[in-house]
Amino acid sequence: MTKKLIIIALGGNALLKNGQKGSITEQNLNVRETLKNIFPIINEGHNLIITHGNGPQVGYILLKNDAGEQIYNIPQVPLDVAVADTQSEIGYLIQSELFSLLHQNNITREVISTNTMVEVAIDDPAFQNPTKRVGKTYYDLAEVKKMQAEKNWVFKQETKNGKTGWRRVVPSPKPVDIISKNTINTLARSGAIVIAVGGGGVPVTIEGNTIHGAEAVIDKDLASALLAKQINADQFIILTDVPYVYLDYGTDRQQALKTINIQEAAKYMKEGKFGEGNMAPKIQAAIDFIEAGGKEVLVTDLKGIKNQDGTKIVKA
Amino acid sequence: MTKKLIIIALGGNALLKNGQKGSITEQNLNVRETLKNIFPIINEGHNLIITHGNGPQVGYILLKNDAGEQIYNIPQVPLDVAVADTQSEIGYLIQSELFSLLHQNNITREVISTNTMVEVAIDDPAFQNPTKRVGKTYYDLAEVKKMQAEKNWVFKQETKNGKTGWRRVVPSPKPVDIISKNTINTLARSGAIVIAVGGGGVPVTIEGNTIHGAEAVIDKDLASALLAKQINADQFIILTDVPYVYLDYGTDRQQALKTINIQEAAKYMKEGKFGEGNMAPKIQAAIDFIEAGGKEVLVTDLKGIKNQDGTKIVKA
Numbered sequence: 001m002t003k004k005l006i007i008i009a010l011g012g013n014a015l016l017k018n019g020q021k022g023s024i025t026e027q028n029l030n031v032r033e034t035l036k037n038i039f040p041i042i043n044e045g046h047n048l049i050i051t052h053g054n055g056p057q058v059g060y061i062l063l064k065n066d067a068g069e070q071i072y073n074i075p076q077v078p079l080d081v082a083v084a085d086t087q088s089e090i091g092y093l094i095q096s097e098l099f100s101l102l103h104q105n106n107i108t109r110e111v112i113s114t115n116t117m118v119e120v121a122i123d124d125p126a127f128q129n130p131t132k133r134v135g136k137t138y139y140d141l142a143e144v145k146k147m148q149a150e151k152n153w154v155f156k157q158e159t160k161n162g163k164t165g166w167r168r169v170v171p172s173p174k175p176v177d178i179i180s181k182n183t184i185n186t187l188a189r190s191g192a193i194v195i196a197v198g199g200g201g202v203p204v205t206i207e208g209n210t211i212h213g214a215e216a217v218i219d220k221d222l223a224s225a226l227l228a229k230q231i232n233a234d235q236f237i238i239l240t241d242v243p244y245v246y247l248d249y250g251t252d253r254q255q256a257l258k259t260i261n262i263q264e265a266a267k268y269m270k271e272g273k274f275g276e277g278n279m280a281p282k283i284q285a286a287i288d289f290i291e292a293g294g295k296e297v298l299v300t301d302l303k304g305i306k307n308q309d310g311t312k313i314v315k316a
Numbered sequence: 317m318t319k320k321l322i323i324i325a326l327g328g329n330a331l332l333k334n335g336q337k338g339s340i341t342e343q344n345l346n347v348r349e350t351l352k353n354i355f356p357i358i359n360e361g362h363n364l365i366i367t368h369g370n371g372p373q374v375g376y377i378l379l380k381n382d383a384g385e386q387i388y389n390i391p392q393v394p395l396d397v398a399v400a401d402t403q404s405e406i407g408y409l410i411q412s413e414l415f416s417l418l419h420q421n422n423i424t425r426e427v428i429s430t431n432t433m434v435e436v437a438i439d440d441p442a443f444q445n446p447t448k449r450v451g452k453t454y455y456d457l458a459e460v461k462k463m464q465a466e467k468n469w470v471f472k473q474e475t476k477n478g479k480t481g482w483r484r485v486v487p488s489p490k491p492v493d494i495i496s497k498n499t500i501n502t503l504a505r506s507g508a509i510v511i512a513v514g515g516g517g518v519p520v521t522i523e524g525n526t527i528h529g530a531e532a533v534i535d536k537d538l539a540s541a542l543l544a545k546q547i548n549a550d551q552f553i554i555l556t557d558v559p560y561v562y563l564d565y566g567t568d569r570q571q572a573l574k575t576i577n578i579q580e581a582a583k584y585m586k587e588g589k590f591g592e593g594n595m596a597p598k599i600q601a602a603i604d605f606i607e608a609g610g611k612e613v614l615v616t617d618l619k620g621i622k623n624q625d626g627t628k629i630v631k632a
Binding site for chain 2: 021022023024060061063064065066067068070071072074075077078080081084085086087088089091092093095096099100103104110111112113114115117136179180182183186187190192202204209210211213
């Protein structure tokens with residue numbers, strides 16, 4: 001069997017399940033279960049890069065930031081730094097559970113967890129139209145005015161479950177370059193299991209020779225697809241909470257897709273057949289990767305990954 | 317000139333100066349200044365690993381943890397996870413400033429920031445005698461009882477500046493193995509600048525095939541010295557806030573040391589000639605490294621590093 005370079009993007013579910021409180025113990029157990037399911041890939045000797053989301057974790061860090069400023073007057077860290085925090089927090093969880101799993105199976109491969117900065121374009125239109133809700137639910141008007149003045153934050157008013165309030169919104173620009181791609185590539189192809197691009201990467205802009213952190217978040221599937229493209233990965237797996245990609249998910253007409261090519265995927269996307277918030281970015285990530293020469297994308301859940309079952313997205 | 321593998325351990329001062337409030341902006345400026353001073357080493361083409369402390373940063377994360385639990389009922393992360401958080405937080409700061417510095421000087425080297433787990437022995441006597449103060453100043457007795465019951469934390473009563481209260485204390489065990497040493501070594505020798513062993517590393521114990529996080533902190537100079545030993549670094553530089561190591565520092569008899577061998581260092585150490593909390597662990601780290609075959613340790617401050625001036629600790 002040929003050794004492949006595989007990138008697996010872990011979804012939120014792989015780390016924290018709906019209804020859980022978010023303790024590290026819960027997350028350890030979830031990660032352990034996830035890794036057991038992707039173990040066949042490791043056992044077959046493929047080179048492997050694991051990427052992951054950070055939604056609930058970065059949410060907690062932002063709330064703790066807010067609480068720390070209120071009680072102890074500690075300066076809040078900007079969003080890019082909060083994303084960085086989650087990279088090693090989650091990286092350490094995965095790394096330690098993977099260490100145990102490898103040792104229990106007598107496999108001697110090092111696991112390395114890296115911080116990844118991801119470049120976004122300064123003129124990305126997302127910066128003019130921040131839409132991604134982050135931080136606490138809700139800020140009141142006095143806080144909104146304070147944060148706007150002190151920190152330049154942008155807020156949108158929303159009403160949900162009968163409650164009205166202000167939420168902070170940040171841009172979600174497109175990833176354009178994975179800064180340490182060469183090192184990640186070399187490491188992964190040397191046999192080390194690499195954890196990278198956590199939370200979509202720390203968003204940075206580059207002006208001339210200078211790098212600046214950006215208070216933004218990058219979609220983790222798009223960033224993972226970009227990495228897969230830039231280092232010519234053989235397979236890109238998006239791990240989510242459903243076994244297949246469906247058309248008209250959650251309706252009477254719901255239909256599971258087994259294999260589709262990127263022309264079909266693009267057509268369905270245009271027709272709005274995929275969930276906007278959740279599945280559409282995954283399909284876009286898949287199309288990006290295949291268009292750039294990637295062979296195959298697999299979208300599936302924990303059970304599917306074990307048997308390499310799920311929705312396959314291919315060139316033609 | 318021969319290309320050396322150099323490990324530089326950045327002291328607290330390199331990141332945050334006395335009296336500063338701890339904002340990321342302050343830390344960025346401090347790191348920028350630090351990197352400018354170590355730039356000659358990079359410019360000469362040496363292979364380089366940067367390690368760093370995390371005292372104030374992990375302190376803030378623990379306080380935010382406490383505040384987040386109080387206000388938002390967010391589960392606190394254990395100390396090992398808080399240390400992990402600081403690794404990518406500080407790693408990102410160094411990585412981004414270094415990226416700009418390298419680009420401004422037309423140097424194409426990748427910078428990689430890694431999470432580092434460091435093994436400590438389960439039977440390290442430090443676990444029976446926790447001494448390192450962490451977290452807020454002070455807990456009151458009701459909180460102490462709650463945290464002892466809920467989290468098994470250990471507290472010591474202390475009186476300082478006329479205030480009496482309880483502080484959490486944790487063990488500071490000796491580092492016995494840098495878990496990802498091979499990858500760190502390969503990366504650094506390939507020319508990438510590697511940031512590793514942040515805050516002394518995330519302390520873990522290994523029982524059979526299973527790894528466990530330990531609620532402890534590891535001295536960053538001892539952990540850096542261990543890495544230097546394990547990967548045969550040529551030079552180990554400890555960056556601190558004084559230009560030299562002194563005998564009887566702060567007294568009338570204060571005397572700067574230019575070059576000492578490890579026999580002299582051990583003798584002075586035994587005689588209590590170095591500051592217990594601050595300089596003694598640095599000297600111990602230097603002795604460890606040289607005894608294991610290392611060539612030279614340099615202890616100095618930012619000005620010293622630029623000219624490779626400071627206290628040199630050598631074999632004989």
